[in-house]
Amino acid sequence: MADSPIPGQGVTVQQLFKNNTFALDYYQREYTWTRDEVRTLIEDLSHRFMTQWDPLHEREQVDDYAPYFLGPFVYHEHGGRTFLVDGQQRITTLHLLLIYLRQLLADQEEDVDVSAVEELIYTARHGKRNFAVDASEEPARAQLLNALVKDWNGLTGFLLPDDSHVSVRNLHDRSREIDEDFPEILRGEALVFFVEWLLSRVCLVGIRALDQENGREIFVSMNDRGLRPSPVDLLKGHLFQQLNQNARAELGKAWADMLARLSAAGADAHEANTPSTYVRSFLLAQYARFDELSQDAVEIERAFHEWVLSNKAHLRLDHPAGARELITRLTEVAKRYCTALRASREFRPELAAVFFNGHNGIDNQFTLLLAIASPEDPDRIFVEKCAMVATFLDLVYVRRCVNNLPVQRRDLDEVINGLIPVLRKCRTTDDIATILGREIALLEHDFRELKSFGLRANNRRLVRYLLARMTAHVQRECGGGYEEADYLQGPLNYEIEHIWADHFERYKPLVKTGANFDYWRNRLGALLILPKSVNASFRDDPYEQKIEHYRAQNRLAASLHPKSRERNPQFTKYLKAAGLDKAFHPCPMFGMQEIEHRQELYQRLCEEIWNPRKLGFTLPKIPPSHEQVVRRRTRAHYGIELVDLITAGLMPPGAKIFRKLKGDTYFATVEESGVIRLDTGEPFPSLSAAGAAISRTKACAGWDVWRIEHDGATVPLKNLRNEAIRLGLSDARS
Template sequence: MDIAPDKQNIDRVFSNTTYHIDFYQRDYKWTDEPVRRLIDDIFYAFEETYKEHVVLDPGPEIIVAKYPWYYLNTYVTNTIDGRVYVVDGQQRLTTLTLILIKLHHMAVSFQSDLADWIKGKIAGQDGFKKRFWMNHERHLEALKALFEDKDQIPTDSGLTAVNMLDNYNIIADALDERLTDKHKLETFVFYFLHRLVLINLSVEQTDVPMVFEVINDRGVRLRPYEILKGKLLGQIEKIELDAQDFNGLWERCVRSVNRFKPDEIDTFFTYFLKAKFADTRKLAQRFDNEYHREMFKKDMNDALGLDHDAVRVKKFLSEDFRYYTSLYAKIWNYAGVRKPAQEHVYFNRLNEMDSQFLLILSACTVDDPEEEEKIRLVSYHLDRLFTLLRLQRAYDSNEFNDAVYEISKLLRGENASAIPVAFDQQLLKLLSLRRGLPVSDPFEYSQFKNTSVTDVPTRFTRYFFARVDDFMAREMKVGPKHTIDELVTKTGSKGGFHIEHIVSNNAANLALYDNNAERFEVDRNRLGGVLLLKGKDNISSNNEAYAQKLKSYAGTLYWNETLRDDTYKSKLDFKTMMTGHKLKFEACRSFGPAEVEKRQKLLFDMISIVWAPAS
């Protein structure tokens, strides 16, 4: 590796070199804290000496003789086809340019003869063209407006322009406060240009990714995907990189994912690598942190071939990265808004089943013609797997997560028809593991009979009843009383939804259980003995007699209303649903052990329909 260090003051840094922003560099992201710290550091060194020599006239000889030099860190460049690219240091160099712009405006205001000198440090002649030395090509309008001291600064070109404007205002206020007269301004200009020093490291193109990563490991760490970008794009020749717009491709894909969450692209890469290369949860852990390093280890390079292979890198970017980021964004979209064709992606989001990202990425191949069907089947069966395990008290988070990787391995590269088989296999395996004997039926009443609110989390209980009510609304061809999202997520005493016991905790009801307090408490907690109700009023009626509670169920969820006589009068769609699915609904004028059992059995029959096997 060939690195050429060169000590330079600001006067030399910005003299005859146009700095292009390399693809390794992020947007200009410095905000007020690092900008203020840089200003404080520069002025701390200047102010102490200025106090001693305030009577001296400003000039290069005085500054060099009396003022110590101050080190401003390193910046890294590489030169390709005559162009100098900033590999590291864009944040600092851009901020120094903004300081120069403010100094130029102040010099003009003070009628200083240094104005033209400063102006030449901001922009100059580069061949036939006049350019800003810090050549932010996509944000030149903002830079030009700042340079020309216009009232309106355009920032629609992006984050860099926004931060340049914000930071220029911070710099302007700070310099106005500190440089209050012409003498001090001119002294500071000589100090700034002659005594502030940076070290330029010029590196060869082949060494840029490694140098870039090492430098950023020492300072403010970049995100893994930002380092990965440098490692990948750094292998492509500049001419081809520009001609085929690989940088644009990368940025578009990253933006399509990051719009859902800041830096979500790192999560994408983690899921993608686990989906394609991890057969077990233990093996998947290697991608949880520094996945960008793992991708270049020997075993991964044998599979991906991204180390020192520009051909494979270009193929990866134009095929895998393009397709799977698009697929990932599609999953996010389906998870955010319920769409009938892919509603189970939305349901899984309500249950915080993020493993659907992993499994869908596993199932799909590049430009998969079965993509929509695979998304539908994976999301449906993941919801079914989770729900049937929960409802049969067979869910264990560690076992479930292990099963996800087993399913992922089974789905990889297979047709959509393999998806139900893989999920059913794991469902029976997990049920057998929990019961300690072979299981052939994925849903048995004997295992659901005693499932209660004490066996499943409250959020899942709300989800369960929300799905039951949603099923009833669909079958009766009526609108839902509330959205599933509201029923699952809306809490609080006023507008939230709560689980309420139908069997009140009072002496009369305890007598129905022969005053056996333990049996009474177990039975009233069963899912057949509770309802999902809205608001504080229903909580306050928790210990009322059943006849009084029954009145309050009118106008609530459809499942709740089936306890009332009036639900069965002249409602043809409800009766059609009952007969079509052979569901034994009946009104309950009293409620005790027999009614809890009937409702538990009725829920079992509805679960068997809502979460039936799907091909």
């Protein structure tokens, strides 16, 4: 084949970033990728990797893993610099992901060399970092990237300048969300393998333009002329082909109105590709089959227009009126979707739970909300149904979180996909209240584990959410105050306040060790939520001084003060009505006992806020049996679990395991269900999560660091796991 005057070359991610600095030309748009697009990229990469990884593999075997193609990018070179013409979104996201992976590798306590990743992120000269995706002309972008490289955890205290570009604000938001969406399975021993695969086996094709002008022409050609039709366009073509001329004219206007409405709602909610997202959710919610043999969900996610073509009989498209019925329903339900989408970003009291789920990144809530959306319902009825379903998801999310269970999209999809078929049949709000009440009764986890819950490296967003909900609830019950949205996203920028200042020496007589100090200081009962400006003004003060400041703040913070009930009749009335008079006792001093009492108070508040009956759900009169609840348990998605070792007799239930860190030894008990319970009382579903909680990091190679006494020797749990694999337990599970 003859050489092209515009050449292309395949490169790995490592080759892409090594010794390269990418700049942007004047015609390039801002960095606009949404959370969903970033999450989809991470899920695609992790899924391809996990289909190949085996815990028994050696690292060099990664060289034999199948490659993954990420698509083309276009660039031109000038003055020793590489200017991106097309591909900015993917390359910027990859750069951000590399910074995060560097943090995770550094968190692993084993001897992991981060230099191979670090050299792809930036080069250092004269004490300054020069980033691979050039930030030299945007000071705010450089500040953000430097903050992320220094300590990803420190992003919480990073404040963007008010005049920051859209790109910088999006980078800031995506960096926060990557931490929440990165798969739990890749935070353990698979992490090192995944990074090597990403660098050496994930590929792109670079197309080099001749010069800047040629680059601009290519950019215009790729983004303006001859664009491929979207899946929504293709679906329209399939459906409208079956209509007569009059129906095409009539429904064509409804289709155009739908697209305009969706685009406007998407712009208001800062969401891209809203029409495609809606159609995908609509088909999943109203037509997909979710039995064990069905692949509908996978096929709709992959290419919903092709799924429609392949399922004409199921969708009644083989019936003359079928296309009209589907188009009419699709365009009408879109109005409901726009209502929910806007409510997920703009607080409406009657749809508060939709906003809470949006804040917590539960974007797959829309599939469940559309399952109960009917064009025949008045707006008021839809809002009532929508609020109830969203409230259910919020309750499930919070209960899972306080029990340290994963709450990523795939975990909640299991709940959502199981509910869609039964919710479709519900005609009234009472029907929904009964169905979801039964589901709540079958939930295995409640708020009892909150007694040991606290702030960790990977749950700050959740802790802030819990504190905001409790603060707003108490404030409202005492006669008014801000809505929850004001604490979560309001102009006062509320943040977590540690009641104990970060001064170990003040509390050493109580806690003895630095590790014990960190544990007690970060207990939920030792935390409040305050405006950032207030928090910053006295965070280092002793408690005796802080308590006077707390008295002037929200009612939950003020309740610490001995005089908090004086001339506060609404507060005392609320305490008596809620049965919290003793739980809200004041704290003139604040030691370990007071933290325990406060922890009990917070548990009571959560049980009150998320009380199913008060939320409107109809619980069954006869509680489900233990056997019914156990049957609902789900298992991890990959590999051997501790419960498998117990079942195989390789480990007894109640076994003690331990790990060492910085000269200290930490113990845990493996319960019969496979839950790892630390000596502090905290339960964790995986060894990596339990290990990361102890080291206060985001990642931990749990099977490597946890050890057990076995056959008279101390061995890593990895040895028992590998023995189970060799015995064929992993094959039996699959």
